[in-house]
Amino acid sequence: xxxxxxxxxxxxxxxxxxxxxxxxxxxxxxxxxxxxxxxxxxxxxxxxxxxxxxxxxxxxxxxxxxxxxxxxxxxxxxxxxxxxxxxxxxxxxxxxxxxxxxxxxxxxxxxxxxxxxxxxxxxxxxxxxxxxxxxxxxxxxxxxxxxxxxxxxxxxxxxxxxxxxxxxxxxxxx
Numbered sequence: 001x002x003x004x005x006x007x008x009x010x011x012x013x014x015x016x017x018x019x020x021x022x023x024x025x026x027x028x029x030x031x032x033x034x035x036x037x038x039x040x041x042x043x044x045x046x047x048x049x050x051x052x053x054x055x056x057x058x059x060x061x062x063x064x065x066x067x068x069x070x071x072x073x074x075x076x077x078x079x080x081x082x083x084x085x086x087x088x089x090x091x092x093x094x095x096x097x098x099x100x101x102x103x104x105x106x107x108x109x110x111x112x113x114x115x116x117x118x119x120x121x122x123x124x125x126x127x128x129x130x131x132x133x134x135x136x137x138x139x140x141x142x143x144x145x146x147x148x149x150x151x152x153x154x155x156x157x158x159x160x161x162x163x164x165x166x167x168x169x170x171x172x173x174x
Contacts, residue, residue, distance in 0.1 A: 031068060034058070039071040044085055052085045059083065059111060062124025078117020084110045096160050099133035104142050104157075104173040106132040108165060118174035126165040133160040136174065145170040 032053050039049035059064050066074040075082040087110030099105035102117045108130045134142050136157040144153040147169045
């Protein structure tokens with residue numbers, strides 16, 4: 001059922017894009033109302049749409065430089081983020097996650113981060129248990145760092161699992 005709802009939600013987002021919805025800017029305030037309306041049109045209540053936009057705004061505030069491209073998606077140079085409209089920020093699933101070859105993917109409180117560019121990313125407000133899939137080239141080591149940039153976690157590709165991301169302030173997928 002959840003997959004069906006997500007599929008319907010994605011189809012409605014695509015329909016809005018084909019109807020000539022204006023492009024998003026890096027400033028989420030300029031388009032937040034349009035994306036909230038898009039979320040409501042897809043079947044979310046006004047409260048659910050507001051919660052969704054708040055979660056998108058949290059990501060944009062925590063990792064500068066992104067552009068909101070739909071009600072649920074944010075694009076960066078080297079990172080794609082998808083906020084699940086059906087999960088609250090406290091939900092956690094240890095289920096294995098799919099991840100494209102060459103990428104490092106992690107679900108943090110209902111938000112999927114898909115890293116594909118090798119650089120040091122500054123994170124904000126990550127917490128709790130998170131499912132990950134390190135699907136990069138075999139032997140590539142992903143590392144997380146604390147506020148002093150000391151290594152607090154590392155994982156050698158390929159593999160998946162769960163990790164507590166509470167101490168992560170920076171992340172380098174390669």
